[in-house]
Amino acid sequence: MHYNKTLSARFVSRPNRFIAQVDIEGKTETVHVKNTGRCKELLLPDSKVILYDANNEKRKTRYDLIAVEKSGLGLVNIDSQAPNKVMAEFLAGRGYDVVQPEFRYGNSRIDFYMKRGDQQYLLEVKGCTLEREGIGYFPDAPTERGIKHIHELIQARQEGYWCGLAFVIQMPLVSEVRPNIVTHPAFGDAWNEALAAGVKIWFIGCKVNNDSLIVDEKRIVAEE
Incomplete structure (x- = not known):
């Protein structure tokens, strides 16, 4: 996926x-953060950030903060809407007869429903921005919603769907994601239950640039 117009700035603070607050060539500007997660290990004072110019006069803020430079790693995309857009582009080129986003199943909306011949697929997508020692971790905060989605996938797998959980890794160099059991032990339990039930887990590595987030075909890994 691509952003039409971006520029660099320096991170100052995050009031909420x-x-x-960012510094654009000596001027302090209030910008929208496209990620409500904590991002405490990323949004550090004076870090280089990338802004997207929304070019919408009706908005209170002109810019969206979409990425931040992390020392020793590189540029990390933190746009929470980007993973689903990237996955939609990725799935469009995979030969499915049907690709339908926001599919209602049980008490949830699963990110993607696909169909190829008689086989039906359900795929839930998560973005990963938390890195420690070259490994990605999810979640960065407790997520009961994430556990609910995994349980829905397990149920669907029992009904004959091919089911998957895809982690779009919004940073370079990282090709593996592990459950963040320190932050949310129950998510780790759900992860293991999913694997035991036959739910596939994909790690989708990406190339991150100032104006794009693109799947890196060499960094696609399936955990069996």
């Missing part, structure tokens, strides 16, 4: 989870 929706906005940040």
Whole structure:
């Protein structure tokens, strides 16, 4: 996926989870943060950040903060809407007869329903921005919603669907994601239950640039 117009700035502060203060060539600007997660290990004072110019006069903020430079790693995309857009582009080129986003199953909306011949597929997508020693971790905060989605996938797998959980890794160099059991032990339990039930787990590595987030075909890994 591509952003039409971006520019660099320096991170100053984050008054709340929706906005940040940044420095653009000596001028302080309030910008929208496209990720309500904590991002405490990323949004550090004076870090280089990438802004997207929304070019919408009706908005209170002109720019969206979409990425941040992490020392020793590189540029990390933190746009929470990007993973589903990247996955939609990726699935479109995989030969499915049907690719339908936001599919209603049980009490949830699963990110993607696909069909190829008689086989039906359900795929839930998560973005990963948390890295420690070259390994990605999810979640960065407790997520009961994430556990609920995994349980829905397990149920669907028992009904004959091919089911998968895809982690779009929004940073370079990282090709593996592990459950963050320190932050949310129950998510690790759900992860293991999913694997035991036959739910596939994909790690989708990406190339991150100032104006794009693109799947890196060499960093696609399936955990069996």
